Amino acid sequence: MDLLETMSEFRREASWAVWETDPGGNLTGEMQFPLDQAPPVINGRAMFVSLNPGSDRATETAETTPDWSNFHSQLPKHNDVFLAEAIVGTPFWGSYMTDLHPDIAESDSRLIRSKPEEIELSVLSLISQGQKLGDVKTLICVGNISFDSVIRYSSLLQTELGLPSGSIVRIPHYSRAAAGVHKHVASRYRALVHEALVLA
Numbered sequence: 001m002d003l004l005e006t007m008s009e010f011r012r013e014a015s016w017a018v019w020e021t022d023p024g025g026n027l028t029g030e031m032q033f034p035l036d037q038a039p040p041v042i043n044g045r046a047m048f049v050s051l052n053p054g055s056d057r058a059t060e061t062a063e064t065t066p067d068w069s070n071f072h073s074q075l076p077k078h079n080d081v082f083l084a085e086a087i088v089g090t091p092f093w094g095s096y097m098t099d100l101h102p103d104i105a106e107s108d109s110r111l112i113r114s115k116p117e118e119i120e121l122s123v124l125s126l127i128s129q130g131q132k133l134g135d136v137k138t139l140i141c142v143g144n145i146s147f148d149s150v151i152r153y154s155s156l157l158q159t160e161l162g163l164p165s166g167s168i169v170r171i172p173h174y175s176r177a178a179a180g181v182h183k184h185v186a187s188r189y190r191a192l193v194h195e196a197l198v199l200a
Helices: 055-059 080-087 116-133 144-151 154-161 176-182 186-196
Strands: 046-050 096-099 138-142 168-171
Touching: 046 116, 046 144, 080 186, 096 116, 116 144, 116 154, 138 144, 144 154, 144 168, 168 186, 176 186
Parallel strands: 046 096, 046 138, 138 168
Antiparallel strands: none
8 A cells, every 4th residue: 555545534733844856856846745756755753743734724625735735835835845945955855844743724833832731642643653664763753842842742642653752843934934043045944954953
């Protein structure tokens, strides 16, 4: 069974670190999830975990939203292209991507005040997804809030997923709200991500 089928119950909230590329492996700038290019490269070796979807996803429905469209918005305000630029050509291309709180659609992360029991339930969902993927070796938290929530459960995650020590890492967020970090420069963001993932 291929991974798209295995993980299909999460297709509305998750996706994969694959964007359209040309024959040379360069991003084309088309952000929609490339269903035709994905199957040979998607894998379960790593999970990217962001905090939550943006507020505009609250109005989306199964009829209006393609499968696996999270992290693949063409809208400039989402800045998903920065994430694509950071991951293309790395060992993390094709990794699974999801949100810690997929049911909280809010663009301002400062407004998210999850209760401990809600975070625990979300972490248990991550474990379930990781077990379905089958071979997760790294959890990559996107942004500080996601990392701070997940790292509290590092022992549980390591036990349940068989993660090696030190395998839960943090990268800066790619959103426009994080401009103080990446300065609205995709190459700068890519360098920061590569440094965090020890790819530089």
